Amino acid sequence: MGKCKIVVIGGSAAGAKAAAKARRLDQTAEITIIQKDPDLSMASCGYPYYVGGTFENRNSLLATPTGVVRDPSFFQKTKDINALVETECLLIDREAKKIECRSLKNGEMHTVGYDKLILCTGASPRRLPVPGTDLLGVTALLSMADTDFLHRVSTSGEVKNAVIIGGGLIGVEACEALVNRGVKVTLIEMVDQVLPMLDLQLAKLVENHMEAKGVVVFSGTRLAEFTGENGRIKEVRLAGGESLPCDLAVMATGVQPTVKLAADCGLNIGQLGGIEVDKFMQTSDESIYAAGDCVECVDLISGKKVLAPMGDLANLQGRVAGENAVLGNSVTFPGTTRTAICKVFDFSAGVTGLTEKQAREIGMTDIETVVNASPDKPGFMGAGLLISKLLIEKSSQKILGYQCTGNGDVSRQLATAAMAVTGGLTISDIATADLPYAPPFSLAIDHFIASSHLMQNKLKGRMKSISAEELHQLVYSGNTPFLIDGRGPDEYEVLRLGIGEKYIPLGMLRSKLSELPADKDAEIVCFCKISLRGYETALILEANGWTNVKVLEGGIMAWPYKREK
């Protein structure tokens, strides 16, 4: 038997990783990467940070940590991998195990044979079915070419007003990038919130922060068309008729798996449009593996197939595909917990596991949630704020999902929760967990642990609570309950909901019970800045005979609606 021929189509995250892993496991194999773009191993998740000026050296996106650009010569010399760039694959002949390619430089055709093939064809922007997408100044932020374009126009000063279409991860990151370059940005999002990976309440808190940074956000808004002048974008027209003048429009409306090659050669394509693979990352052809944005993978919580076009998963999948292509099926990629995080100006926001919305959509009813707000560390250490939502399976008390946002250390929170979800841990496991504590890093009782305590209090019936959404609905419909803000006068002066609440500092409550409703069954909602004093207020009222007392989850800090102050 001669040298094994391994061909990888696609040379970004998954492809480069698969090829490198294959090389480490087989020093004699002939390994070829075929890449349509001129660049390889692009750090595509870094594109918004180059556009926004976090760094100005384009090569940083293409280089090793020591600054060597990962071009075909690098792949040849350090990895003994033949990287054919600017080469398009036209056809996979599975019978003959051959790929027909065409050079984009000179149009020459050639054929590459394989023993094992790894498809890492990635994803492409979801096309918007509106007129004007071909105008100059209408772009995505997915390729290096998009990135170069955005970097150029945002640094040259030629762009004053930009409209971003889509409030997902890339849309939100593009927002920050352009604002950092002094561009006035409007974001439009079809659904009623930015970051659809989050439940509404947390997403609204992120949206509020974006607006505080000068971004105009139109959620629940549909795009009608891009209109231009002399072939150049001039405005974005909304379905409602409104028009937004702009000199740049960024389409960040998601991606779809690039599967034409796979489909054309008869590989199974899943219902969501991605290449079907098993846990070995093997397609319906045992000589062909696939990894990265082009595949469907398993949501480990719901067991359902999902599209999860994430750079980290692409790397992990590529590693598995590369190993199995060389050694036969020996390692597995079980699936995703749909963990995601992004930076949004001074906030971070992310999720691991299911959101409540996702859980409800797939018919789960045995669930409970709680919203928690607290500092991430002691105030004297310069605390940031964390607002989170914990989702559990009620019967087993297992953690199903966790979302977090705020200007505190969201990354640690989500990493902690991702491990808890992966490990199938329950809130009892978390309630006494031994997490790293010192004042520079966390509170003595970490926010995630405190969330589990809140959940325990809720499940044990000690804390009857109401969500911001529920309370807002009551107020909005004219059924405002009796509201108590348990904070002190100084605090009330600078920050308040202003939805009809009475303010009774916790320390004076026991002497002011006469000011409360005479009807002991009246609905009362207690809160404070983060609803710790709100909780203590509620306990005192209950001990004094009031029967229908609730705590506003997360207090003022988790309130996503307009406040008086």
Place this chain on the structure above:
Amino acid sequence: MGKCKIVVIGGSAAGAKAAAKARRLDQTAEITIIQKDPDLSMASCGYPYYVGGTFENRNSLLATPTGVVRDPSFFQKTKDINALVETECLLIDREAKKIECRSLKNGEMHTVGYDKLILCTGASPRRLPVPGTDLLGVTALLSMADTDFLHRVSTSGEVKNAVIIGGGLIGVEACEALVNRGVKVTLIEMVDQVLPMLDLQLAKLVENHMEAKGVVVFSGTRLAEFTGENGRIKEVRLAGGESLPCDLAVMATGVQPTVKLAADCGLNIGQLGGIEVDKFMQTSDESIYAAGDCVECVDLISGKKVLAPMGDLANLQGRVAGENAVLGNSVTFPGTTRTAICKVFDFSAGVTGLTEKQAREIGMTDIETVVNASPDKPGFMGAGLLISKLLIEKSSQKILGYQCTGNGDVSRQLATAAMAVTGGLTISDIATADLPYAPPFSLAIDHFIASSHLMQNKLKGRMKSISAEELHQLVYSGNTPFLIDGRGPDEYEVLRLGIGEKYIPLGMLRSKLSELPADKDAEIVCFCKISLRGYETALILEANGWTNVKVLEGGIMAWPYKREK
């Protein structure tokens, strides 16, 4: 039955938490805290940061997040808890369920009865059996009084030179605090490393960083005495005869549980000197609970009893004790994974689970370790460095422990690992884990995941490795193997070990095989900055017939010994 009388002795972390939790669960109980110190609910882990000037408002250590000092009036008004400060407990009469107390203000004696008693008597400095501990200028950093003293002398300019005795958490934090105040600091530590919670290699990296910040560290050094002039400290004399002139000496030599009251009334005291409690935090008397630094708790990995005087555990235990005192034994504190973290200038350092040293000490042999070094996020985002050591049980591949240091996001690493240890996760679980990734927060393959990959490579025999300690021993004993540094010339110019290595950039290796030992069985050790290229170098050599090729774990970044450059 009348109101339940709950008495808590000690009003710092565990005591204040236990009392507050008891109140939340029973609005009618008579709850009393008896506290010897004048202050309550002190954020004692924050003392070094007040001394060092992270903040200057002393009240921050005693106040709620909204700035209200937690004094007896606060406890009375907001919690309906009677806090007797400056009151010493002399005797517990378990038969009569009474405590004899004396006021430190006026010497008056009085008796307090209880139905349930919670002992949160904390810990006291371990006494040094050397002369001179009573000199002015010799202090600990454990009480508010110590803190006030250190704050005063370090801000007044009267201290120029300080000696810190003990390189544990508090010693190291005290170092940073005093250096931040412009004091010249020398640290002496009896054992051969700072931070004995870490294995030697990582501790040495921390020590190197401290020395880079101007601290003189004497490890493996015993104290002989403090000598003074006019009752004031003048120098610290070492057992070897050397003398260190100073005007301040901080004893940070650890703490011992304060158990006199418990022992005097006949409660069981454990072999380590702490109060014996079960998982309900109940002592050998069913009416008496105990929590915090005064108790022994279970190490969840080894199953052995340990002392774990940590602020976070004190809070978690206090919460359990408070609840069980009110409701009967209903919730548990299963134990600790001995998680700890500290800030050391620009580094952080910490551990969760067992160290290799601890595992060996208790006779574990079915273990494997790997050291990993990598950036915490992409270089273009301003990466910090992480160096970690992963410890697993070899047969089950379960993670037993993880240590991490560096100027990167150590906190997230340790929180992730703490959850993995708590959940009994294996390296396979981690190898494909879905952690929160975006460039501002981590690498596409998170450092912790990469550590599990390294461990897999090691277990599968793909990576034969050598630790820095082993290689250093070989070099030291004159048995230096053939050493290859696989980095480029620019890198070699600015940073190098200089222990006889030949530098062969990875990209040139395949054409330079003739420069390698003719003896294919010669011992060869490969490395680079973090040993990724070192690993690829080793794979190429093995494929070319060399049989005894090893990789230096963690590369140059994890090398704790002197470098040429």
